[in-house]
Amino acid sequence: MNKIKILLAEDDENLGMLLREYLIAKSYDCSWFINGDKAYKNFIKNRYDICILDVMMPVKDGFTLAREIRMTNTEIPIIFLTAKSFKEDIIEGFKAGADDYITKPFSMEEMLFRIEAVLRRTKKDSTASTQYEFKIGEYVFNSQIQVLKYGKEEQKLTTKESELLKLLCVNKNTILDRNFALKTIWIDDNYFNARSMDVYIAKLRKYLKNDPKVQIINVHGKGFKMIEN
Numbered sequence: 237m238n239k240i241k242i243l244l245a246e247d248d249e250n251l252g253m254l255l256r257e258y259l260i261a262k263s264y265d266c267s268w269f270i271n272g273d274k275a276y277k278n279f280i281k282n283r284y285d286i287c288i289l290d291v292m293m294p295v296k297d298g299f300t301l302a303r304e305i306r307m308t309n310t311e312i313p314i315i316f317l318t319a320k321s322f323k324e325d326i327i328e329g330f331k332a333g334a335d336d337y338i339t340k341p342f343s344m345e346e347m348l349f350r351i352e353a354v355l356r357r358t359k360k361d362s363t364a365s366t367q368y369e370f371k372i373g374e375y376v377f378n379s380q381i382q383v384l385k386y387g388k389e390e391q392k393l394t395t396k397e398s399e400l401l402k403l404l405c406v407n408k409n410t411i412l413d414r415n416f417a418l419k420t421i422w423i424d425d426n427y428f429n430a431r432s433m434d435v436y437i438a439k440l441r442k443y444l445k446n447d448p449k450v451q452i453i454n455v456h457g458k459g460f461k462m463i464e465n
Contacts, residue, residue, distance in 0.1 A: 239263060239264060239265040240264050240265065240285045240286065240355065241264075241265045241266075241267070241282070241283065241284045241285050241286075242259055242264050242265065242266040242267070242284065242285065242286050242287075242288060242351075243267055243269070243275060243278065243279055243282075243284040243286070243287045243288070244256060244259070244266055244267065244268045244269070244287075244288045245268075245269050245271070245272055245274075245275035245287070245288070245289045245290055245293060245298065245301060246268065246269075246270075246288075246290040246293075246317065247270055247271055247290060247292070247293045247294055248290070249270070252268045252270065253268070255268070255288075255344075255347070256268040258344050258348075262348060264351075267282070267284075271293050271294050271295040271296060272289070272293045272295055272296025272297060272298060272300060272301035273295040273296045274295075275287075275289070275296075275301055276296065276301055276304055276305070279305055279308075280308060284312065285312070285313075285355070286312065286313045286314075286315070286351065286354065286355060287302075287305060287312060287313070287314045287315070288314075288315045288317060288347075288351070289301055289302055289314060289315070289316055289317065290316075290317045290318075291316055291317065291318040291319075291320065291325065291329070292318075292319065298316055298317075298318075298329075298332075299328055299329065299332045302314050302316070302329075302332040302333050302334065303332050303333065305333070306332070306333040310333075311358070313335045313336075313354045313355065313358045314332075314333055314334050314335055315334065315335060315336045315337065315338060315350060315351065315354060316329045316334050316336075316337040316338070317337075317338055317340060317342075318337055318338070318339055318340065319339070319340045320339075326419075326423070326424055327423055327424070330419065330423060335354050335357070335358065336350050336353075336354050336415075336416065336419070337419075338350055353413050353416065356410075357406075357407075357416065367406075368380040370402070370405040372405065372408075372444065372447075372450055372462070372464065373444075373447035373449045373450040373464050374386060374387070374446070374447040374449075374450075375444060375446075375447060375450070377401055377402075377405060379398050379399075379401070379402040379405075382394070382395065382397075382398040384401070384443055384444075386446050386447070391443050393443075396421055396422075396436055397436055397439060397440065397443075399420070399421045400417065400421060400433070400436050400437070400440065401440055403417055403420065403421075404440070404452065404460065404462040405462070407461075407462070408462050408463075408464060409461070409462070409463060409464065410461065411455050411458050411459050411460070411461050412459045412460045412461065412462075413458065413459045414430070414433075414458065414459035414460065415459075416459075417433065417459065417460075418430060418433060421433075437452060437460060440452060449464060449465045450462070450463070450464055450465075451463045451465075
C-alpha cells in the first residue's frame with residue numbers, strides 16, 4: 237500500500253524536524269521545506285496527497301504558496317499552521333484555498349486528527365460533490381433546490397440548513413467534525429457561530445422527527461453524527 241505523501245512547509249527548524257519525524261513515525265511519507273519557495277519548487281516536481289503550510293514564512297508566505305498550489309492543483313487538501321487566530325487571517329486562509337487550519341501551539345495528536353479528518357472528507361467530497369439528492373430514512377433531501385421531502389410533505393430549507401444537512405448526509409453514520417462544519421458554513425468557529433449551529437442542528441432534528449430511524453446525535457468533544465438505523 238502506498239504511503240500518503242505530505243508536503244510540509246515550516247520555517248521553524250525545530251518544529252519542522254519534529255513534525256516530519258512524528259509523521260514518518262505515523263507511517264506518512266513527509267517532505268519538509270524551510271520556506272514557501274522551496275516547497276513550491278518541489279510541489280511542481282513531485283506528487284503529494286496533502287499540504288501542511290505555515291502562514292508566516294520567509295521568501296514566500298503560506299497564503300501565496302497556497303494560491304500558487306491551487307493554480308496547478310484545485311483538489312489537493314491544504315492545512316495551514318498559524319500562530320494567529322484573528323478572524324481576518326482565518327478568512328484569508330480559506331480564500332487562499334485552505335481546507336482547515338491549526339492554531340499554534342497545538343498537540344501532535346490534534347494535527348494527526350485534522351490530517352485524517354481532512355483526508356477522509358476530501359475523499360468523500362470527490363465522490364459526493366456532484367451528488368445533490370440524498371435518501372435519509374423515509375426522507376428525500378435535494379440540496380440543489382433546498383427541499384426535504386417526507387411523502388407528500390415538503391419542507392423548504394434555508395441555505396445554512398441545507399448546507400449543514402448536506403454535510404451530515406455526506407458524513408452519514410460517521411462523525412461530522414464540529415470545527416470543520418463551522419469553518420465550512422460560518423467561516424469562523426467562534427462561540428456565537430457555534431451556538432448558532434446548535435440552533436440549526438435542533439431545527440434539522442425537528443424536520444426529521446417523523447422517521448424514528450433517523451437521529452442526529454452529539455458526539456462529545458468532536459461533533460455530530462447522523463445515524464440511520
